[in-house]
Amino acid sequence: MHEHRLTKILGPLGLKLIDAGERQLAWFEEGAAAGLLELGPVVLPEQPLGDNNHLGFAEATMSDGTLVLIHRRMTGHNPWGAGKVDEHSSFTMTTTSADGGKTWSDSFNMRDAMAPSCRDRGGIVPLSHRYKYGPVNESKEGYKLHLNGLGTSRAGTVVILCNYGAFRSEDKGATWEHLPEQFREDTTGGDMIYVGPRIVDHPDLGLCAFANSVGHGRSEKFPNPVDGPVDNTRHDFILLTSRDDGRTWDRAVHPLPHWAAQYEPAAVVHEGDIFIMARDERALTSHLQIRVSGGKPVDVRRSNMRQPRSVEDAGFDYNPVTKRFEVVRSVREQMTVDLWSIDPEEWESAEWRFEGTIFARYQDRGDFYKTADGFHPTGTVIDEERGVQHIFIYSGHPCGPAGSFRITRTLDTPKLSRFLEERE
Numbered sequence: 001m002h003e004h005r006l007t008k009i010l011g012p013l014g015l016k017l018i019d020a021g022e023r024q025l026a027w028f029e030e031g032a033a034a035g036l037l038e039l040g041p042v043v044l045p046e047q048p049l050g051d052n053n054h055l056g057f058a059e060a061t062m063s064d065g066t067l068v069l070i071h072r073r074m075t076g077h078n079p080w081g082a083g084k085v086d087e088h089s090s091f092t093m094t095t096t097s098a099d100g101g102k103t104w105s106d107s108f109n110m111r112d113a114m115a116p117s118c119r120d121r122g123g124i125v126p127l128s129h130r131y132k133y134g135p136v137n138e139s140k141e142g143y144k145l146h147l148n149g150l151g152t153s154r155a156g157t158v159v160i161l162c163n164y165g166a167f168r169s170e171d172k173g174a175t176w177e178h179l180p181e182q183f184r185e186d187t188t189g190g191d192m193i194y195v196g197p198r199i200v201d202h203p204d205l206g207l208c209a210f211a212n213s214v215g216h217g218r219s220e221k222f223p224n225p226v227d228g229p230v231d232n233t234r235h236d237f238i239l240l241t242s243r244d245d246g247r248t249w250d251r252a253v254h255p256l257p258h259w260a261a262q263y264e265p266a267a268v269v270h271e272g273d274i275f276i277m278a279r280d281e282r283a284l285t286s287h288l289q290i291r292v293s294g295g296k297p298v299d300v301r302r303s304n305m306r307q308p309r310s311v312e313d314a315g316f317d318y319n320p321v322t323k324r325f326e327v328v329r330s331v332r333e334q335m336t337v338d339l340w341s342i343d344p345e346e347w348e349s350a351e352w353r354f355e356g357t358i359f360a361r362y363q364d365r366g367d368f369y370k371t372a373d374g375f376h377p378t379g380t381v382i383d384e385e386r387g388v389q390h391i392f393i394y395s396g397h398p399c400g401p402a403g404s405f406r407i408t409r410t411l412d413t414p415k416l417s418r419f420l421e422e423r424e
Contacts, residue, residue, distance in 0.1 A: 005029060006039060014041045017396040017403045019372075021362040027423055036410045036419050037358070042104055042392065043071055043095060044403035051075040051083020055093075055107075056394030058404035059197045059379025063152045067097040067381060068173035069392065070148050070160065071404050073107070075133075077373050078398035085125055085133050092148055092162040096173040100383065101390055101406045110164055113176040118165070126163035127185065128192050144188045147264070149209050150379075151199025159246035161195045161209055168246045182249055190251075193238060196265035197313070197378035202274065204294070206243040210265040210276060212236055213253075237262055237290070237298065254292075260300045262288045266316040266378055268325065270344060277303075277316040277327055284310050287329070289350060303350045305340055309333045315380030315391060318344075321411040327352065328391050330375035335365040337375050337393060339420075341413060355413055356420030361395070373398040377407075387411050 006025050010018060018039075020028075031037025045053035054076045060069040073090045076082025092110040097103060111119050125134035127142025143165040150160045160167040166182040169175060181187050191213040199209045213236045237254045256262065262278035269275075276290040286306040291299040305327065314329035324341040331338060337359040340352040359375070366372025375393035382389050388408050396402025410416050 005032075010039075010041055011044075013044050013046055013401075014403065014405070017044065017401060018405060019361045019395060020359070024360060024362050030423075031409075031419060034419065036412075036416050038406075038408040039359075040101060040406045040408075042069060042101070042404040042406050043093075043107055045401045048401070049073075049088035050086045051400070052086070052088050052090075053400040054082070054373075054396065054402045055404055056373065056396070056402045057148065057376055058392035058394055059148055059150060060381050060390065060392055061150050061152045061158060061198075061379075062381050062383065063156050063158050063172045065098065065385075066172040067101055067390065068150070068152075068158050068169070069095050069097070069104070069379065069404075070110075070150055070162070071095070071107070071394070073109070074400075076397075076399040077402070078369055079133050081399040083400065087124060089124065089133075091126060091129070092160065092164060094160075094173055094176070100386060100388075101408060108176075110160070110162065110167060110176065110178075113167060114164060114178045115180060118178065118180050121184075128163055128194075140185055142185055143183045144185055144190075144192050145183050146192055146194045147196075149195035149197055149199050149211075151201070151207070151209075153201045153207055153245050155245055157245050159199055159207060159242075161199065161240070161249075166246065166249065179247060193240070193251075194263065195240075196267065196276075196278070197315075198266050200267050200269050200274070202269055203272065205241050207241065207246055208267065208274065209240040209249075210267050211238040211240060212261075212263055212265070213238060237265070239292075254298045256290075256298060256300050259283075260288055262290065262300070264313040264378065265290065266314060268316055268318050270318050270325075275316075275325065275344075275347065277314050279311050279313055286311060287314060287327070289347070291347065299348075301348070301350050303352055305329065305352050307331050307333070313376055313378045315377045317380055317382050317389060319389070319411055319413060320382070320384050321387070322413050324413070326355075326389075326413065328358070328377045328380055328389075330377055330393070332368040335361040335368065335372060335374065337377055337391070337407070339413070339417075355417045357424075358391070358409065358420070359393070359407060369398050371397065373402050382411070384411075
């Protein structure tokens with residue numbers, strides 16, 4: 001392989017995990033030289049603790065110029081073939097960067113911010129994932145949240161909702177406060193809440209997190225819920241709000257049509273309304289777009305962003321340069337990261353414009369969840385001062401190793417699209 005600048009930046013392990021190949025690396029070299037596109041590592045399993053070498057599902061927010069990122073430290077995305085979960089396993093690690101993602105702090109295990117009575121409540125594996133990583137553990141104790149959602153309040157507080165409950169940081173992720181009673185099984189009724197990747201600060205509602213609830217029933221045909229459809233599956237649209245800077249949370253359920261089974265909702269506040277992009281868990285091949293306006297029914301419709309197999313979660317932002325909504329999404333079966341956009345005035349049309357493929361594993365795309373894993377670009381961050389968007393992905397093997405990476409691209413989307421088109 002030609003000695004690219006990226007070869008030194010990524011190192012041998014980074015090159016192996018990103019699996020980009022000569023062609024893609026050359027694109028990033030050209031893109032970086034033109035100020036359009038940049039690739040770099042965030043966290044790699046160079047010295048894994050035990051079998052915990054899958055450092056994926058990176059998502060981020062920004063507080064006063066500092067990027068605060070969360071990622072997993074697990075034995076694998078696919079537990080069948082992965083190693084053994086132990087005390088070092090965590091679904092929520094944090095790391096920070098004060099220089100636009102060039103360098104990152106050592107990762108911090110959010111479980112270490114919890115009191116001993118909360119840290120292993122019900123066992124090492126959190127409540128939502130015991131069916132997958134700890135099936136012999138039938139304890140009902142734990143926190144009734146799954147996945148990771150984070151955001152920054154207007155006061156600069158970074159807030160995280162995750163498998164271990166609710167957390168706050170008033171110093172840009174340097175230290176964390178755990179809210180021990182929020183979302184605990186004995187203080188929270190109802191089903192497990194699956195939070196979307198972003199928490200936003202709405203001028204009237206306060207901090208808002210978006211979620212769905214899913215029943216994990218079992219059927220004779222599919223006794224294990226990870227093997228196929230489950231009984232009584234629900235995907236309610238749940239709005240979580242906090243008016244005290246993330247200290248306490250209220251919950252409201254908004255009815256959606258039966259066909260609109262939304263999952264992993266990513267939100268943007270624009271001109272007082274909340275716009276959301278979510279996975280369509282009913283059709284499994286498209287994205288759902290949702291609009292929440294004060295005093296009006298929740299509007300939901302399927303977008304034209306579709307694909308043959310299971311749709312992936314998406315990053316969603318309003319680009320202050322182009323004045324357009326933009327979606328970054330990965331296509332699992334093709335192992336690509338694509339960029340789409342739409343004018344907010346054309347939201348109801350649900351007709352998005354394809355802007356180009358930002359990244360592809362050209363060397364060995366593999367078979368998603370069997371031999372290849374990635375990309376989950378949900379944790380995007382707009383840095384208007386620098387004129388860029390940070391996109392965070394992970395790449396590797398579903399049973400580990402896997403690492404997280406940063407793709408930083410210009411907010412001049414037309415210029416970037418021309419660059420990408422010329423290299424197709």
